[in-house]
Amino acid sequence: VSTRLYSFVAGASGAWRIERMDAIAGAALPGAARLEIVAGSGAGDKATWVLRGMTSNERYVTREEKQQLVAKQEGLGRPASTCAALIPIRKSEAWWLLPQDERRRILEERSAHIQTGLRYLPAVARRLHHCRDLGTPEPFDFITWFEFAPSESAAFDRLLAELRATPEWEYVEREVDIRLARAPA
Numbered sequence: 001v002s003t004r005l006y007s008f009v010a011g012a013s014g015a016w017r018i019e020r021m022d023a024i025a026g027a028a029l030p031g032a033a034r035l036e037i038v039a040g041s042g043a044g045d046k047a048t049w050v051l052r053g054m055t056s057n058e059r060y061v062t063r064e065e066k067q068q069l070v071a072k073q074e075g076l077g078r079p080a081s082t083c084a085a086l087i088p089i090r091k092s093e094a095w096w097l098l099p100q101d102e103r104r105r106i107l108e109e110r111s112a113h114i115q116t117g118l119r120y121l122p123a124v125a126r127r128l129h130h131c132r133d134l135g136t137p138e139p140f141d142f143i144t145w146f147e148f149a150p151s152e153s154a155a156f157d158r159l160l161a162e163l164r165a166t167p168e169w170e171y172v173e174r175e176v177d178i179r180l181a182r183a184p185a
Ligand code: HEM
Pocket: 057, 058, 059, 060, 061, 069, 087, 089, 113, 114, 116, 117, 118, 120, 121, 124, 125, 126, 128, 142, 144, 159, 160, 163
């Protein structure tokens, strides 16, 4: 049984209400009212769209960064985290042609992705999903998911603005910013 695979199912039902969807780069996604996150491949026959991705091993973090992350981060599902962001991202062919060490240099030494992100922990909880590991053609390379309290929304917007201004984001060719609120049960 795979617990690494998650499906983000948009449609008429789901635990999260979609508040807005902005195409930041490339094509938008069709609008929908709700989102459900399902462990596994999800049925999706009545869905407006389904995005799938797998959690994976880390590619870039050093031991020291890993220790800093583990010391500060908190998990998903905190009761106060009633806001969420689902941000699927596709990077360019040029990114994927780079060797591992050059990608690390762009992500951290030039863009400070991890050091910047660390400043927003533990307010923001996150889970990264990889799509290229699925073995099927997928519209995105990554499905990123973030949860935070409503009082942290402005901080989350600042984090995104910081990251989008980095050299790493020059390789982002498709990005959709989807904001959600936990729907009353
Ligand atoms: C909340 C604070 C954040 C922290 C602590 C953080 C941390 C990290 C770390 C450690 C990695 C590297 C994982 C690895 O070694 O493979 C990573 C990758 C990634 N992060 Fe963040 N991040 C944060 C926010 C964000 C935001 C707001 C976005 C925007 C959508 C984002 C998008 C990504 C993507 C797409 C990757 C994969 C990059 C790649 O493999 O090419 N992160 N993040």
